Amino acid sequence: MGVIMMAVVVGQDKMTLNRVHAGSSVKVEYLETSPLKERLMSMGLVPGTIIKVLRSAPLGDPMAISVRSYNLALRLNDAEKIVVSPTA
Template sequence: MTEFVDKTLNMLEIGQKARVIQVKGQGSSRKRLLDMGMVPGTVLSVTKKAPLGDPVDFKLKGYNLSLRKQEAKMVIVEVMED
């Protein structure tokens, strides 16, 4: 059975999968995230993190996307746990 726990994108660990619930924020930074594929319903996984944890690399919609922690904090996700 699969359980879901809401978190922000920056809280995920390498290998975790999640589904985007909401993108917070306003203006150009929110629009930029949406344009890059961070739309509600998108499933993604964390592929790697920089040594100091910033930026974080995600795999979504067939490509890799790197985000800084500040950007990742704007994305609310539900973690997909087995």
């Protein structure tokens, strides 16, 4: 009998919008479950959307982003629920 080996990936970090620096563009992968999920999706934050991080407030919260054709301010707590990936 052969032995089957399985690799387990542990601690794979996901990149969330609250970690993205000003001036960077990212693509939305998915939104985690939260009370604002449907509202954020209705504002255009759906998988595949490109977001540009514009700036953060002087104390860091909230952050300003550009989504489609408008700018949006998000609390860092809410931005933490948006999983993103770098754009090419």
